[in-house]
Amino acid sequence: MQHKKYNHKNLKWLWLSILLMLLDIETKYLIKTHFLVGEILSVLPGINFYYIRNSGLAFGIFANVDLCYRWTFIWITILIIIAFVITLYKMIGYSKYYSVSCSMIIGGALGNLLDRVLYGTVVDFIDIYIKSWHWPTFNIADMAICIGTIVLIVKHYYDC
Known part of the structure; x- marks a missing residue:
């Protein structure tokens, strides 16, 4: 029997x-x-700090769901974190870009998970806008998850 490395x-x-x-x-x-909550501070042109509490998932999706569904999301997040840690552990022969992107996703997921478990909502505060158009408000964890996911997808696409 051959053991996996x-x-x-x-x-x-x-x-x-x-x-x-x-x-x-x-x-x-x-x-x-x-x-x-609701206070806005202009930081740079096109960037505000805007304190909101997000009870939903990314971009406020499912913000008005029952408490049992929120706990389902929490457990799904925990499973995703475990899956990425296992993936990180099992990766052999991949560039460090994969390790960095998995770690970014894990860190971001942990940050938002902590908020959900402790407070039932996630603090979002980075508001990017152009004139009257605003991107959904986000936080550092969201940024880490998005950047990690983009790097993972781009690197996977170019390595295939």
Whole structure:
């Protein structure tokens, strides 16, 4: 019987997950302690800090669902985090881009998961806009998940 080889060295990239989770927690804490819900501060042209509480998923989807569904989302998020940690552990022969992108997704998911479990909502505060058009408000965790996913998809596409 041949044993599968795993690359436990990829788990060293979990430091990035922890760093992103801590950065997300700290920025959300700063917003919660220095802003009122609904308060807006112009940071740069096209960028506001706008403190909102998101009870839904990405972009506020499913914001008005029952509590039992919210717990379903929490468990799905936990399973996704576990899947990405296992993927990170099992990756052999892939470039570090895969490890970094998986770690970014893990860190972002952990940051938002913590908010959902502790408070039932996620703090969003980055508002990007052009004139009267506004992108849905997001946070550092959302940014990490999106960038990690884009890097994973692009790298996978170009490696095939």
